[in-house]
Structures are given as C-alpha cells and as structure tokens.
Amino acid sequence: MNSIYISYSYNDILARDIVEALKSSLLENETIYYPDRLLFEYGQDIKQQLMETINKCNYFICIFDNSNPNIMFELGYALGKNKNIILIGEYSDIPYDLKDFNYIKRSDNINEVLIELNKRLYSDIIHDREVICYSEYRENIQRVVNEQDFLDKISYQDFEKIVYEYLKAQNLYIEYPLQSKDNGYDFFIPKRNCLVEVKKYSRNSKISLSVIRAILGTMFEMNVDRGIIISSSEFTNSAINFVQGLKQEITLLTLQDLLKIDGNFNSVFNKQKH
Known part of the structure; x- marks a missing residue:
C-alpha cells in the first residue's frame, strides 16, 4: 500500500484543508506523513527527522510554496531520493525545471484536488495524458x-x-x-x-x-x-x-x-x- 508524505505550510489554510481531506480518504493500511508543527518549533535535529520520514514514503505530495524554506528543503530531498513527486499549485509558480512532474492545479474545490490526487496515487497510468518524447x-x-x-x-x-x-x-x-x-x-x-x-x-x-x-x-x-x-x-x-x-x-x-x-x-x- 501507499505511504505518502505531504509537504505544506501550516500557515496555508487551504493546504491544511487538503491535508485533512486526504487523511480522511485514505485506504486501509495506507500511511500519511506530514511535518508536525510542534516538531518544527521545538524538536531537535529537525532535518534529520524529516529526511528519515521522507525515506519511508513512496509518494511525495508538495503543496508548492517557493517562499517557504522548509517546503523547498523537503522537496529537494525527495527529488534527490527519486520519490514519486506530485505537485499542487499554480502553474505560474512552479519553476520550469519542475514542470515535467505530475502537477495538480491548486483549487478551493477540495473534491477536485482529491479526485486528481487519486488518479495519480491509484493508477499506474494516467490515461488522459499522452507520454511525449520532447526531443523528437x-x-x-x-x-x-x-x-x-x-x-x-x-x-x-x-x-x-x-x-x-x-x-x-x-x-x-x-x-x-x-x-x-x-x-x-x-x-x-x-x-x-x-x-x-x-x-x-x-x-x-x-x-x-x-x-x-x-x-x-x-x-x-x-x-x-x-x-x-x-x-x-x-x-x-x-x-x-x-x-x-x-x-x-x-x-x-x-x-x-x-x-x-x-x-x-x-x-x-x-x-x-x-
């Protein structure tokens, strides 16, 4: 079963709502990890604990915010570990070198976001998107x-x-x-x-x-x-x-x-x- 890490800013209200909705929709035996707010404020050796947690997951979901250094650190580490990356955000905010990754448009409609997440988490192939060899x-x-x-x-x-x-x-x-x-x-x-x-x-x-x-x-x-x-x-x-x-x-x-x-x-x- 899937183990999922979600990187997001606790100050982002919509991101918190998405996380709560995803937690409620998990299948049996699935695990979701996310940075604990208290850990950020009071924990010791935070980066090491984050890396160990990200290592446990096979999917890394990032509710993108390039102004948040914690999110950028977690995303960079997940990229280095070749995790399955799913980005949620506005297309214009996502750096060009990340635009080939699975991308879900940020939306106030939480159900729409969950539907798109489920397509990526529970389908080996996204049928409505053709794989393109860009070099040709x-x-x-x-x-x-x-x-x-x-x-x-x-x-x-x-x-x-x-x-x-x-x-x-x-x-x-x-x-x-x-x-x-x-x-x-x-x-x-x-x-x-x-x-x-x-x-x-x-x-x-x-x-x-x-x-x-x-x-x-x-x-x-x-x-x-x-x-x-x-x-x-x-x-x-x-x-x-x-x-x-x-x-x-x-x-x-x-x-x-x-x-x-x-x-x-x-x-x-x-x-x-x-």
Missing part, C-alpha cells in the same frame, strides 16, 4: 499541425516544452525565467537580446493585437531589441499589420513556419524591415 520536436510539431486531437490533448506545458526543444535544436542558448507567466514571456535568447512568447490556442482561434501589445510592453520594460511570438494558430490581420508598422522587431511565427526554417532559424534574425 519535429515529429511533435507535425502532429500538432496535422492532428487537432493531439493539440487539444497536450497541456500548455507540453506545448511549451516542444517549442523549447525545437529552439535548442537550432543551436540557440535559451534562458527561461522561473515564473515565466508573471514576466510576460517564456524564453530569452541572450545572444540576440530577444524574448520569445509561446501561445497554445485552438485551431479556430487567432492571436490578436493584445498579445502583441503585451510582449511589446515587456520588451520596453526589459530594454530588449527583439521579440518572437510562436503560436499554434494563425494571427489576425490587425496583429500582422500592427507588427509591420512598429519600429521594434517582432516576428510572428506559426508552427508551419517553424518547420520551414528548421535548421535555418537564424534567418529570422537576419530579416530587416523595409
């Missing part, structure tokens, strides 16, 4: 272009990772912020002083002028010379016309464009406005 970026992009079901099925983080692997394959050094959604862009190409924003839209939707204005504002704020928007869908005519009238260099790319310039991505930076 060209095949993945072709599938997104050709298969509407594949585009609908993959998450935003899956799509972002596919684009990231594509850019790496173009011999570009890519940096990403820890909280890209709060910073107004997804990747940064320092050699070109260029921001990259990735947009996953349904096939019937188009990228509008508001998206262009948003990245333009971020470019001004960061004193960046160039921006690139990569989208799963087309761009509106107003967005295209707006970009053409700008002094700043903003390039609009669809997935079809990525396939055409695969291996020659630097041509994007060589284009000059007339």
